Amino acid sequence: xxxxxxxxxxxxxxxxxxxxxxxxxxxxxxxxxxxxxxxxxxxxxxxxxxxxxxxxxxxxxxxxxxxxxxxxxxxxxxxxxxxxxxxxxxxxxxxxxxxxxxxxxxxxxxxxxx
Numbered sequence: 001x002x003x004x005x006x007x008x009x010x011x012x013x014x015x016x017x018x019x020x021x022x023x024x025x026x027x028x029x030x031x032x033x034x035x036x037x038x039x040x041x042x043x044x045x046x047x048x049x050x051x052x053x054x055x056x057x058x059x060x061x062x063x064x065x066x067x068x069x070x071x072x073x074x075x076x077x078x079x080x081x082x083x084x085x086x087x088x089x090x091x092x093x094x095x096x097x098x099x100x101x102x103x104x105x106x107x108x109x110x111x112x113x114x
Contacts, residue, residue: 008043016097020050027109038113045107046071046100054097057090062112064088064098069106072099 009029012021023045031039039060046052046069054074064073066086073082074097075090082088082098090096100106 016053016055018051018053018097019099020047022046022050022052036114038111040110040112042110043067043107044110045105046098047105048100048103051099052097054095056095057092057112059092060112060114061089061091061094062096062110063090065109065111067107067109069100069104070102071106072101074098 005025009026011024011026013024014020015022025043025045026041027043028034028041034041040062044052064082064087066082066084066088068084070081070083073080073088074095075088076095080088088096088098098106098108
């Protein structure tokens, strides 16, 4: 199967009370496509000044792989600058968030696994 970019579902959503709406391109569309191992596999775009609000994961973990741009990542209360090629991991019970505090769009892959 090949799902072209044009076939991907695109949504805009404020995430965890973050600032602005995140552009989300769904790489996989359902839990079934992840064989019950996760609930989200998206290509995300954060416009300048937009953010994913700080939140704690319970019963799952979330990984971000930074593709373009940079931002300020909240790693359990420690702010860390992330760049293309960086991977962030927020495990069960941990807190994270991400702010695009630059003048350029930021792109990353988000994956939530059980």
